[in-house]
Amino acid sequence: MNSLQLKFITLLVVLLITPPVKSGWFSSVSLPDESVLELIEKGPEWIPKPYKIPIEQGTLLNQKNLDRLKTGLSREQVKFLLGSPIISDAFHSEQWDYIFYSRKKGSFSTPKNITIIFANEKVREIYSQGELVTKLGEDKKQDAFIDGPIAPRFDEAYESSLQEIIISKREDFLTVTGRNKLPVCIDEEYESYDAQKTLVGADEDTLEVRSDEQNQDEQGIFYATGNVEIERAEDLVKSDKAQFNAGTGVLEAEGNVKYLTEDLTLYASKGGYNSQNDTVAFSSTTYHFPSQDRPGKGKSEDIFIDNEGIVHLTPSSYTTCSLNNPDWEFDSTKTILYREDDRGHAYNIFLKYKGVPVLYSPFISFPLSKKRHSGFLIPFVGSQGESGTVVSTPYYLNLAENFDLTFKPTSFSGRGLMLEGEFRHKTDYSENIVELANMEKDDVYGKSRHAYFVRDNRTYANTLKQKNDKWEGTLIRSNLNAGGISDLQYFDDFGNTVSSIGRTHITRDFLLEKIDYSDFGYVKSSIGATDFQLAKTGLNEQYSIFPRIRVDYNNIKKDRSFNYNFNGEFAFFDHTMPNKATGVRTMLYPSVEYPITEPGWELVPKVGIKHVDYRLDANASGLVREEISNSTPILSLKGKMIYERIAGNNILQTLEPEMYFLYIPAGNQDDNPIFDSGNTDFKYNLFAENKFYGHDKLNDAKQMTLALSSSVINTKTGNELIRGTIGQIFYLDDRSVHLNNSETSGSDASNIMGLVNAKFKDYWRLSGYTEFNPHDGHGQKNQIRLSYKKPYGKQNKIFNTSYRFERGEQEEVDVSGGLPFNSRTSLIGKVNYSFNNRRSKTEDVLERMIGIEY
Known part of the structure; x- marks a missing residue:
């Protein structure tokens, strides 16, 4: 280490950890008898201080968008209404928090919080200030968000100048994702029969004519002109003019014709119905089915509805998107819609994507709604080297609302017939997927080939709830992942899907975990097992682990208070190779930290002791020691300062210098077996206690990390537009603990690391x-x-x-x-x-x- 680096590190350490001093470095300046950190905050004006501006943290939400927030929405819909959450806990991915508070003159306002709980990717519960607003199956409380993070209303003139753009975007997305699941499919507005009908409780023979002018000829034909409305018990016709023959029951309408029923809205140039035959016929039509789960619409030269309600369209188009600019549509010479069966049949059809024909078929059967239907899926035809020509014809079976099966026979001309099946089952508390594949005999390989994969996720108990900004309750859940293949070449020969390409091994694991929140803090306990199967040649077998028992504890974190942590693990490692060490490893790591946080800076000292114990089995591994124990103290001090400035309209820039001092007097660990440890990438080592993952190795450290980060934040949305970090580790002593040897490293500093992440608009x-x-x-x-x-x-x-x-x-x-x-x-x-x-x-x-x- 050169003298300049040593002086710089010494100066920084002295500034951060020494007690109050009288400075003798500047002969003409006398420093007050205060701590250095307090001095930086409140000292003489000639000392540079972090710039603390009045700033609002978080995001204020639009009241109208909050009013549209309800249970059943997807994550994408919530994000489009409210934006990205301010807090999304990795341990509770099902919870989103929207928080707002302000800081003025060094003091903080009371935080305002809205919490959204998801279940199966849908909104289940909504909280405001810790109080339940609504949950699935219940009505929303009135004025529930009155104390929430709501943006103030502008004057009407200013608000009206912005409202059209903002609201149209939100409404379009909700219409799209709630119905069509396609963000480019925007619904047009159609008149509703329910909103315009006036006959209530009328019988089927009732007919009411309303218009500007009416008359009747000698044959008993009624004529109406001007704002014509002809209403029966179950439909309504609107037009410029119309005539009705009471003797034959035939209605003929012309000019801006609209035909409205509960499940059909139809615009046409002319047409009508025959009430005796119970048929409907219109020309030059635009139609819309509002009652479908996925409202379909289209255009047709002629539309005829027979007495069974079957719709005949010749020729026609059909889509669930906008008619003006459809994302996709069917164009056909004839289409028949069986709405009772939720199916459509089209003849001589072109499937168009963005107006470009991409598929032709003489016939196709398709669902009219988003409900799943049994039937053939898109086939696959291709070529794969030794496998020859590949033809796959998957068939989907909708067995129940929450259970289905996809059966896929695939013919490889060079190998044989592969049969595959995927079973899926889902409930409110579990999700199961089973995949099976089998080829009775591979003509190239000379043997049978098969694979299986099982995934099972279950929740046994979930009483978690938020109360007074704290979590309470218990969560118990399990995860199972298992799989296997017949041989190491399986993925090379049949891995033609994105998920299979590049797989080197198959992980089989089971985990049962319990998470408890209480006044004492957070406790997470689990028991599990892990095994591996190689999926490529030329690789080494890995250890299997059973059981692996873990316990983690953290008390409720408080500033300027001792915070206690504990991590413990007990695991048994086994291996198929006789020359590999096997046995039990026990790890215990208690620690305590004392965070000191103020606006603009923080300091976190921490001390702990890590104990690792091995009880190894005597085998052919050549081990000299069957019992190994290491207890190592760990001391660290982490400091950070945050400088802020307004760099433009709604743009905040931060400058964040950080330092991390770490001292670990670890001894020689050459006798430790390497069960599940390895070197982590350097980018993750700057502020890490251990440069190894796993617990078989603990680095010896007497080092100082110095880093500088900067962020550019949009204060209006809370989004971080760009963040960059540069840092380096300075070593104060030689290091001799490495993964596979104990050679001494004498370099005085690490490589210099730079990291940048940027966000451009919404998706880049x-x-x-x-x-x-x-x-x-x-x-x-x-x-x-x-x-x-x-x-x-x-x-x-x-x-x-x-x-x-x-x-x-x-x-x-x-x-x-x-x-x-x-x-x-x-x-x-x-x-x-x-x-x-x-x-x-x-x-x-x-x-x-x-x-x-x-």
Whole structure:
């Protein structure tokens, strides 16, 4: 370590941890007898201080959007109404919090909070200031959000100038996602029969004519002109003029004709009905079915509805999107809609996407609503090397509302017939998926090939609730993931899906966990097991673990108070290879910290002791020691300051210097077996206690991390637009603990790390990472990634491109993307090009893939 670095580190440590002093460094200046941190806050004006501006933290919500918040909405709908949540706890992904508070003259206002609880990706409960507003199946309380984070109303003139843009966006999205599941499908407005009918309790022979002028000829034909309305018990006709023959029961209407029923709204140039035959016929029509779960609509030259309610359209179009600019539509010479059966049949049809024909079929059967129907899915035809021509014809079986089966026979001309099945079952408290695949005999491999995968997630008890900004209650749940393949070449031969490409092993694990919140704090206990099956050749077997028992405890965090933590684990490790060590590992890690937080800065000292104990079995591993115990103290001090300034209209910029001192006098650990530990990437080590993951190794550390971060935040939305960090670790002593050896490392500093994340508009993200080696004077690692992800129904429009470089190891470029045709089907593709990598020292395309995903 050079003298300049040593002086700088010494100065920083002295400033942060020494008691009150009289400074002798400046002969003409006398410092007050105060702590350094208090001095920075309240000292003489010549000392630079963090700039603390009056600022509002969080987001104020629009009252009208809050009024539209209700149970049953999806996460996407809530995000479109209220924006992204201010707090989303990783331990409670089903909870979103919207919080607002202000800081003026160093004091904070009372936080205002709205909490949304999700279940099965839908809003289940809504809280305001900790009080229940509504839950699934109940009405919302009146004025429930009166004390919530609500934006003040502007004067009417100003509000009306903004309202049209904001409200139309929200309404469009709710209409779309609530009905169509396609964000580009915006509904037009159609007149409603229920809103206009006037006959109540009338019999089926009742007919009422309303118009500006009426008359009747000698044959008994009624004529009406001007704002004509002809109403029966179950329908209403509106037009410019009309005539009705009471003898034949035939109505003929012309000019701006509208035919309204509970389940049909129809606009036409002319047409009418025959009340005796109970039929309806119109020409040059636009139609809409408002009663369907997914309202369908379209245009037709002629529409005829027979006495059984079957709709005949010739020729016609059909879509669930906007008629003016449909995302997709069917154009056919003839379409028949069986609304009772929720099915439609179209003949000589073209499926158009964005007005471009993408598929022709002489016949197609399709559902009229979002309800699932049994039937054939989109087939697959392709070619795969030794497998030859591949033809797959999946068939979907809707067995029940919460249970279905997809059966997929696939013919490989070079191998044989593969039969696959996927079973799905879902309840309010569980979700199960079982996948099976079997080929009786592979003509290339010479044996049978098979695979299976099982996923089961269950909740046994959930009494969690928020009270006075604290959580109370218990959550008990389990997760099961299991799977297996017949041989190591299975994914190479049959892994033609996105989820299978690149799989190196199959993880089999089970976890039963219990989470408790109480006045004593947070306790998480679990028992589980983990096993692996290799899925590629040339790889090493991993340890199986059974059982693994964990207990974690944290008391309720308080500022300027001792906060207690405990992490414990008991695990038994086994291996199939006789030369691998096996046995029990016990880990205990109690710690205590004392956070000191003030506006603009924080300081967190922490002390703990980590104990790791091994009881190993004597086997062919050549171990000398069967009992190993290590107890190591861990001391750390973390400090952070936050400088803020307004950099523009609704733009806040922060400057955040950080330091982290870590002292761990760890001894030699060469005898420790490596069960589940490894080196973590350097980007995660700046403020980490241990540079290894797992508990088999604990780094020896006497070091100081210095870093500088900066963020640009939109204060109106609370979104972070860009954040960058640069940092380096300075070593105050040599290090001798490494993953596989105990060689002494004498460098005085780590590589310099830089990290940046940026958000462009709503869907673009840019991230970059770099490591510079100051000792050799060159870059060690560079990564940059540009991504686009826009929700599209149940799928996403996706574009990713990235560049990865690691000196002497890797240089690759990736491009991938997904373009949905509709809410279930997407065109996907990926190209991975290598200039040089650890797998191949030559320039080549490592992976290419294109296909359709359903």
